[in-house]
Amino acid sequence: MTDPRRWLVPMVWLALLLAATLGMGQLEGLFRWLESDSRQVIYARADFLTLLGRHLLVVSVAAALAILIGVGAAIAATRPWGRDFLPLVSQLASIGQTFPPVAVLALAVPVLGFGTLPIIVALLLYGLLPIVRNTLAGLAGIEAGVMEAARGMGMSRGQILRQVELPLAAPVILAGIRTSVTINIATAAIGATVGASNLGDPIISGIVNGNTAYVVQGALLIGLLAISVDSLFSRLPMSGAR
Amino acid sequence: MIDLIHVSKRFGAAAAVNDISLSIAEGELCVLVGTSGCGKSTTLRMINRLIEHSEGEIHIDGQQIRRFREEALRRRMGYAIQSTGLFPHWTVARNIGLVPRLLKWPAAQVQARVEELMELLGLSMEQFAGKYPHQLSGGQAQRVGVARALAADPDILLMDEPFGALDPITRESLQDELRELQARLHKTIVFVTHDMDEALRLADHLVVMHQGRIVQQGRPLELLREPADDFVESLLGGEDRGLKEAALLPVSQRMRPLSPRLLARERIGQHASLREALSLMLWRHAERLTVVDDADMPVGELSLRRLVGERSDD
Numbered sequence: 001m002t003d004p005r006r007w008l009v010p011m012v013w014l015a016l017l018l019a020a021t022l023g024m025g026q027l028e029g030l031f032r033w034l035e036s037d038s039r040q041v042i043y044a045r046a047d048f049l050t051l052l053g054r055h056l057l058v059v060s061v062a063a064a065l066a067i068l069i070g071v072g073a074a075i076a077a078t079r080p081w082g083r084d085f086l087p088l089v090s091q092l093a094s095i096g097q098t099f100p101p102v103a104v105l106a107l108a109v110p111v112l113g114f115g116t117l118p119i120i121v122a123l124l125l126y127g128l129l130p131i132v133r134n135t136l137a138g139l140a141g142i143e144a145g146v147m148e149a150a151r152g153m154g155m156s157r158g159q160i161l162r163q164v165e166l167p168l169a170a171p172v173i174l175a176g177i178r179t180s181v182t183i184n185i186a187t188a189a190i191g192a193t194v195g196a197s198n199l200g201d202p203i204i205s206g207i208v209n210g211n212t213a214y215v216v217q218g219a220l221l222i223g224l225l226a227i228s229v230d231s232l233f234s235r236l237p238m239s240g241a242r
Numbered sequence: 243m244i245d246l247i248h249v250s251k252r253f254g255a256a257a258a259v260n261d262i263s264l265s266i267a268e269g270e271l272c273v274l275v276g277t278s279g280c281g282k283s284t285t286l287r288m289i290n291r292l293i294e295h296s297e298g299e300i301h302i303d304g305q306q307i308r309r310f311r312e313e314a315l316r317r318r319m320g321y322a323i324q325s326t327g328l329f330p331h332w333t334v335a336r337n338i339g340l341v342p343r344l345l346k347w348p349a350a351q352v353q354a355r356v357e358e359l360m361e362l363l364g365l366s367m368e369q370f371a372g373k374y375p376h377q378l379s380g381g382q383a384q385r386v387g388v389a390r391a392l393a394a395d396p397d398i399l400l401m402d403e404p405f406g407a408l409d410p411i412t413r414e415s416l417q418d419e420l421r422e423l424q425a426r427l428h429k430t431i432v433f434v435t436h437d438m439d440e441a442l443r444l445a446d447h448l449v450v451m452h453q454g455r456i457v458q459q460g461r462p463l464e465l466l467r468e469p470a471d472d473f474v475e476s477l478l479g480g481e482d483r484g485l486k487e488a489a490l491l492p493v494s495q496r497m498r499p500l501s502p503r504l505l506a507r508e509r510i511g512q513h514a515s516l517r518e519a520l521s522l523m524l525w526r527h528a529e530r531l532t533v534v535d536d537a538d539m540p541v542g543e544l545s546l547r548r549l550v551g552e553r554s555d556d
Contacts, residue, residue, distance in 0.1 A: 143325070143327075144325075145324075145325030146327050146329060149321065149323060149326070151292060153316060153317070153321060154315070154317035159344070
């Protein structure tokens with residue numbers, strides 16, 4: 001269980017990500033070959049480490065809110081008093097995902113102004129569905145006999161939720177969170193269009209100025225970040241799994 | 243100990259249990275038997291309030307069960323079910339210690355109780371304590387289920403077809419173990435099954451249910467000899483009735499003292515059933531058996547005529 005080698009792959013990806021973030025300048029020759037017309041080939045309006053930090057912050061805040069709301073809503077909709085809301089909850093979550101994040105941004109900016117807030121709202125809505133859907137599936141997948149025994153032994157509803165339902169549903173819920181976070185790392189880049197400074201900046205700026213090197217730099221870092229986080233998730237201990 | 247007084251349960255317009263009255267004495271093993279949908283499981287689950295009864299009263303030790311908090315009531319009763327319901331993410335030891343922990347026993351006491359129960363049910367501590375339910379065979383899992391039900395030493399044990407999913411050999415050995423356990427522990431047990439042989443083997447008090455009503459109740463032999471109607475008679479096995487009755491009577495009831503004649507070669511224990519004696523006679527082509535005690539000392543003899551013969555002595 002505590003084999004240090006299980007963390008090897010995520011560590012390699014993280015190291016690559018860090019190396020690319022700090023050492024982008026070293027690759028100037030490569031980018032000059034790629035984009036020989038431009039005077040400047042390394043994005044320099046902000047350093048990559050700052051952009052990476054902001055990118056992570058936006059995704060983390062959105063993910064934390066999505067987990068809180070998504071898991072909370074799914075739990076509420078499976079309690080005896082909330083069962084009437086079950087169809088509503090799953091429909092709302094589906095609508096959240098079919099609504100394109102760009103459209104959410106367009107609608108959110110007039111209300112929330114430019115900056116980080118609109119992109120957090122967009123990511124939150126976009127990331128809810130996998131979490132809600134997987135939490136519902138995880139809770140529904142628990143064997144009926146286990147629930148019957150838990151009640152029959154005299155566990156309270158809170159004890160059943162904490163000691164039985166959540167641990168048993170945990171692997172499925174975590175898989176939903178993993179999907180949600182990985183998608184949102186990529187989606188967060190569009191925040192750059194409404195003034196949220198993150199790893200989307202070099203991409204947008206590259207598109208606007210016709211500088212392929214900028215686009216590649218932004219895309220490279222976002223890709224590495226997504227792979228690193230995804231591979232970290234895949235190594236998380238699954239308390240309910242065997 | 244447990245009294246059901248004119249109890250009914252309705253789901254919408256349909257009555258799953260219809261006006262039953264039943265009194266289960268302390269230390270009695272009461273078996274509810276009947277075909278699927280006869281209301282036997284519903285009756286059991288009304289006792290620990292997994293299902294609320296619609297009419298009538300259910301009393302435990304003279305107190306209405308509705309006066310207890312649901313959880314407190316259930317922690318006083320052991321509960322074992324066919325699918326075992328063991329928590330798959332917990333080890334065997336943790337599963338068994340569930341109810342004592344709910345009752346906030348100190349950790350050392352829980353541990354001691356778990357060890358005691360595992361020994362009681364023949365599960366070796368070092369071999370099973372750290373295993374997870376999916377690593378157990380059906381019979382082992384059901385033993386763990388029974389151990390969990392007994393963990394907080396409840397006076398009452400509710401068992402809903404606990405052995406229904408096991409193969410016949412494992413089922414019989416667990417039935418024997420339950421009888422032995424019961425002889426030692428004297429719990430009040432309510433046991434639901436659709437298997438009449440199991441019911442006859444286990445019951446002190448047999449309750450036959452049909453379409454939500456109790457059609458007959460009493461000691462197994464009474465039901466066998468005087469079934470109330472055709473339904474009970476057919477449930478009790480029609481042409482197998484003689485053998486079923488023989489299975490309930492011990493050899494010691496029909497044997498006679500040793501005669502000066504030569505001892506018969508074939509031997510049978512005095513606690514064996516007449517059915518086993520008859521089977522041995524058929525198998526060995528013997529008309530006479532020597533009955534021996536636990537130390538294998540002859541204490542009497544049983545002839546085929548005595549075996550099938552007079553009923554004056556029971």
